[in-house]
Amino acid sequence: MNPRAEGVQFPSSVDGQADVEFGRVMDAFRDSFADRGPMGAALSVWIDGRQVVDVWGGVTAGNFASQWTATTTTVVFSCTKALLAILAARLVQEGRLDYEAPVAHYWPEFAQAGKEDVLVKHVLAHQAGLSAPRRSVSTDQAISWPFMTELLASQRPLWTPGTAHEYHALTFGWLVGELIRRVSGRSVGDALQEIISQPLNAEIWIGVPPEQSFRVAELLLEEGSETAHAAAGERTPQEPDWGVRSLTLGGAFPVELAGPGTGFNDPRVRAAEIAGAGGIATSRSLAKAMSATVVRTDGVRLLDDAILARATAPVTLGPPAFGRPPPWSKRGLGFQLPSPGRGFLSPRSFGHDGAGGQIAFADPDARLGFAYLTNRLEAGPDGRGASIINALRRVLC
Incomplete structure (x- = not known):
């Protein structure tokens, strides 16, 4: 491939480097800033274990006071679920976790209220019947790992587990994260550091350290977003909107997050x-981690082909519960797969998107890892990431 010195040049509002053949991708990244308010974003693409695109631009706060830089981090929202899927798959690969085993085999307290037969695969595939808490949760309670895991362990499912699926927007993190904790003996944040972040020298955290907090971009909301109107969906305490409650937990978070x-x-x-949505990373580190699932990257291969085949086989599709x-x-099993609602590079891609426009995925055929992150949270259809992926597809195909 062409050396970086021959890469595309950018206007002052966009910085970074890319191999020259990815000019079309750079145009799409630049266009993602058009006709929007204050916004920052970053894009990274790795192919064959080598970073071929690493660009960023815009601002980290709504007052335009600081520019997005190579070291800016941001909340990646549900892209965090792809990281948990990697951790779970790695434990299965090592023989320490079994997709077909009951959750209670690893987490005995979970065998309550009709959940004795819930399997690990049901939790990873959003089939556990615990997409939202039956009781309202405060912010103080949501940031307490023991409180949330005890609450979910004791809760009666919202449907018979394994018979239907519904997106576990936030509860996925406590359910899968507690399995990881029980098996590994480490909190989910520490397991992430041990298995992914440190071996790859990647700046990815679940629970950002105090000394790194100054680098995290402010999340900026689109004015009058469709998401804001969804708050009315909490109908009554007796009949909540379970989709809204999966985001708010009944009071811990605003519906816009x-x-x-x-x-x-x-x-x-x-x-x-907050392992369902609270991952914080740079785009280059998140794309690097996705790359390492399909090809050796900086000497690290996180998952082998056999476990990838199991983890990325389709489990849930069609209308939710x-x-x-x-x-x-x-x-x-934890990974989002290509669908009409979320296109990745090819039918074999896998990863996860995140609220407001975040996208991270890997592609085994292209031997590729990808991450697009932004602090401007768009509601409803958002073409920024899709346009960049379409441009990348045209370059590679």
């Missing part, structure tokens, strides 16, 4: 292990 000093802009939340119009997502 962030606001001025609230939600994932709250330093307490960022420091906590509480109804929602299409397009519907397709999922494997």
Whole structure:
């Protein structure tokens, strides 16, 4: 491939480097800033274990006070679920976790309220019937790992586990994370450091350390977003909107997931292990981790082909338990798979998107890892990441 010195040049608002043949991708990245308010973003692409695109631009705060740099981190929201899927698959690969085993085999307290037969694969595939808490949860309670895991262990499922699926927007993190903790003997944040971040020298955290908190970009909301209107969906305490409650937990978070000093802009939340959505990373590190699932990257291969085949086989598709119009997502064991609602590079790609426009995935055929991250949270259809992926597909195909 062409050396970086021959790469594409960027205007002053966008910085970084890319191999020259990815000019079309750079155009799409630049265009992602058009006709929007204050925004920052970063894009990284790795192929064959080598970074071929590493660019960033915009601002880290709504007052335009600071520029996005190579070291800026941001909340990656549900891209965090791909990291948990990697951790779980790695434990299965090592023979320490079994997708077909009951959750209670590793977490005995989970065998309550009709959950004795819930399997590890049901939790990873959003089939556990615990997509939202039956009782409202406060922010103080949500940042307490013991409180949340005890609450979910004792809760009666919202449907018979294994018979339907519904997106476990936040509870996925405590369910899968507690399995990881029980098997590895480490918190999910520490397991991430041991298995992914440290071997790859990657700046990825679940629970950002205090000394790194100054690098995290402020999350900026689109004015009058469709998501904001969804708050009315909490119908009554007796009949909540379970989709909304999966995001808010009944009071812990705003339905938009962030606001001025609230939600994932709250330093307490960022420091906590909110493993369903609270991962914090640079785009280059997140893309590097995805790359290492399919090809040796900086000497590290996280998963082998056999476990990838198991983890990325389709498990859930079609309408969810509480109804929602299409397009519907397709999922494997923790990983989001290509579907009409979320296109990746090819039918064999796998990864996860995140609230407001975040996208991270790997592709085994292209031997590729990809991450696009932004602090401007768009509601509804968001073409920024899709346009960049389409440009990348045209370059590679």
